[in-house]
Each structure stands twice: as structure tokens, then as C-alpha cells.
Amino acid sequence: MRRLVAALVLVALCAAPGGVHLAAAQAGTPPPDSTLPPPDSTAQLLQQARELYERVDIERALPLLQRVVAPGWPFSVTRAQRVEAYTYLAASLVLVGAADSAARYFRAALENDPFTDLDARRFTPGQLAVFRNARRLTFAVGARPVSALRVDPRTERVTFTVVTTHVATLRVEVRSTDASGGRVLFQGECDGLRELSWNGLVADGRLVPPGRYALLVDGRSRLAGRSDSTRVYFDVRHELPTLEDTLPDLRRNQLLPEHYPPSAATGDLIKGLGVAGAVLISGALADGRLGSRNAALPATVAATATLTGVIAFVWRRHHPNAPGNVAANVRRRQDRQSANDAIQRRNAERIAQTILLIAPASGVGP
């Protein structure tokens, strides 16, 4: 009887969906459609198949699972659903004694998702043995998608999970999609699941710059000599307090002239003569009816102003530099530099508090 069931199941696996009905009829069981509500989605059908499997109603579960993985299945099938279908299909086939076919479906599940595994509490030793054999025959590497998270690189780590279906040489690297920098997280032998932590630094020890990155997983089987690779993209952003802008370079009009033009000397002479003239005019404003104007006092001051103008003229002709302005400019530059140094210190303190925002991404670029 058991051989008969196995034969019927194999016929069902090889046939079109209509074949499922035929196999069921030949097995003396009613067609699935007559007892089950018509499946209107992959999830619903998988749910029915799981329930049948749990009731060890393998003959009825197998056609349902076969329909999910058939090319003609009209509904969308996620990768997880396909892997589940393959897995239950393989597990069911093991129960009906079709170990070779079961191994093929286990391998299909592993190729779709290298993280596929069987729970030893829910599957029989026979199923587990077939699955282990499928893992040895299949080589695939996998990496779990990066989930969105917020990481303080000072105290926390980003964890990546990678897997190989069997023992292999593995290299795992975080690399910018513009290939500007990366960091190897793991290089060595790996058999199965491995968790890798990343401190958010790139190869030069600096915090990873914002941008799009890929977790590159390359493996080479130690058993079959085959290679496989996969990559997972994610975005890195920095969350940090707003940084201050540094002061711009001093503009020309913010600096004093450090050299006087030749006209400056003449200007000083004219100023001295002008002040002397003003002094003499002040003297001329004295009341003439109060006696003759005393010229000595204004003349003294006028002479002082004139002498100042002449000395300034000669001095400026021979000393066109403006040391006071030079010193003032130096002070202004120093003040600006000091202010910028302080700003950069404050910014560095803020940058040190950078939080990494990790988010999954779909590819090299948007």
C-alpha cells in the first residue's frame, strides 16, 4: 500500500495541476477541490497544506504544495512561501519514501534561501538526514537583510548574519557602492550560520561615511569546489547635532591697508597746513575793536600743525608701511583663527557623538 501511495505521489509531482486530481482519484480519495474551499491565495493554500501535513494527510497535502511551486500557479508567491512549499513538499516526500525527490526539493529550498533549516523537534530523523544530505549537495551562501536600526558606534555594534549551506571558505566585507572604501568583517572557514559584528568603522579606522553600502558575501565550497556570492545593500546616515559653520576668510574690505599710497604723504602735509589755516582763522575771528590781535598764540599752534604736517609728509614718504595696520590685520586673522579653532573643537565633540542610522536598500543606487 505504501508503495502504491508513493507511486501516486510521484505521478502527481510530474503532472500538471490536473494530474493532482487524477492521482487523487486513483488513490480512491475525493479530489481536493470537492472537500476544500478553492484557494484564492498562496498563503491560504499553504495554510491548508500545513494543516494536512500536520494531520499526516500527506496524500492530500502533496498536491496542494505542488500547485504552489508549479509554473501555472496564478497567484504571487513570495520567496519565503516558495521555500516553505519546497520544504514541506520535501518533508512530505520523505514520509512517502521518495527520498531522492525530497532531496531535490530540499535543495531547491536551500538554493532559494540558504538559511533554510529544519527544526529537529518537528521533523523526523529521516527528514533531517535527507535535508543534511541536500545541504552537502547544495552550495549557497546567504546574508540576512539588514533591518533598520540606530547604532551608537561608541557602545553598540551592527550585527550581520551570514550562512553557508556547508563548510566553505568565506569572505564577508562591507564596502561602499562607489568602491571608495570597505572593511573585511570575516575571512576564513564557515559551516552554517555565523553572526558578524561591525563597529561602524572602515578600513582606515574612521567612522563609516554616510552613503550606500553593500555587505558582500563570497564563498567557495570546501566539498564541491563551487563558488557562490550574495550581497545585501543598506544605507548609512549620520545623526549628529547641527554643526557650526566656520568663519569665512577675511575679505579685502575687512583688512586695513598695510601700505600707504604715495598720496598719503601729501595728504598728511595738506592736513597739517589745513589745521594751521584753521588756527590762523580762529585768531582772525578775534574782535579787532579790542585792540590789535595777538598773533603769537595762534602762530604757535599753527606752526605746530604745520611742522606736524611736514614731519608726517617726510616720514610717510620714507615709511610707506603701516605697522599699526599690519598688527591690526594680524590680530584680526588671529581672532578669526581662534574662533575657527574653537568652532572646530566644538564640531569635533559633536561629531564624536555621531549615531549611525542603518536602513535597508534595494541596490547600488536609487
Add this chain to the structure above:
Amino acid sequence: MPLALALVTAAPPTAAAQWTVRGSGVVSVMRHRVDAGYGVEPSRGVGVGAELVVGKGDRLAVRLLTQTGSLDAAGPGAIDRDVADVGAEVVVVAFPWLAAQAGVRRRTYSTVLARQRWTTVHVGAEARVRFTETGVSGIVRGAVLPGVWVNGLDQPDLAFAVASGMEYRRGRASVAVLYSVERYRFPAGPRPSRREQIAALALKAGWSVTR
């Protein structure tokens, strides 16, 4: 005489919100002439005084000054007299080269015969001509005296004061030399017209503190 005491110059521009205090000593050579209708009475003498300028920022300053001196008769009919002067003035710097000034002064002439008190209010401006060499400035100032109260006299119909000279600053120290003329004309009434003027050459040395 008030202008002789006002040989001060506005404090240099300083950083905003800084307090600047400048103290100065003043020595003046004075020439005084008055004609009260009985001929010109010339006198001359020397006065000494002090000045304190307190500035807030580079826009506003208050100036307090005092001076005293003796004028000796220098002609027939003149008598010796002592003069004492106090005043206060507000300086508002409109431009780095121009400041407006307004203030009040109280002056007393004392002779063996009488004591005459003058109270004047002046409004004027001071221009600074800065040389390329830091700290060297020319000073030209003028003021009208719209209010002049003298005991025993009416308001003058002409009252003004002018001054000009040079100032030299080096660090906190400063030296200034200025010539000033102060002139009054009282109209004739019950009394004959009166003309009075005082000219002075003042030398001022100061020291400033900024905080």
C-alpha cells in the same frame, strides 16, 4: 576761557560697550580783553585745570572740566582778576571724524571790586582730521553760545567760541596743543555796549584707561 578749558578732544573710538576714562591736566596761557565802554582793559595770565572724560563705547562721552587762574592787568585801566571755571559737556560721535557737543559752564571773575558770574550754554561740533600716523589728529571745533547769563548784563547779541590745534596720542597717553578764542558782544542799553573776549593757548596732557 570755557573754550580754553574745552581743549579736550573726543575720546577715540573704542570697542562697543567698553568704558573709557581719560584724565587730563591743562595749562593755559590766556589773553583777556574787555571793553565796557570805558576803553579796552587787557589782562593776561596762566591757568591750570583738569578734565575728566568718561566714554561708553565709541559713540557717547561725558566731559567734566575745571580750571582756575589769575589774569594780571596788562594795560591802563585794567585790574587784576582771578578766574574759576567748571563745566560739563555731552559728546555724541556722529562719524569717526565729527562729533556734536553740548554743555554748560559756570565761570566766576573775581576782582578787588566785585565778583562776576557767568553761566553759558554752548552747542557745537568738533571735526577731527586724522593723519596717517596712528594717534596724530588735527582738531577744529566751533560752538555758538545761545544762552549766556551774566549778573548785571543782558544777553549778548553775539557769542561764539572756536578752537583748533593738534593732538598726539601714544598708547594711553595723549598730548594736545590748541588755540581757542571766545568772544562776546553785549548790546548797548541803559549801559554802553560791552565787548569781551578771551583767547588761550592750552597744553593738555592726558592718560586714559579702558575697561
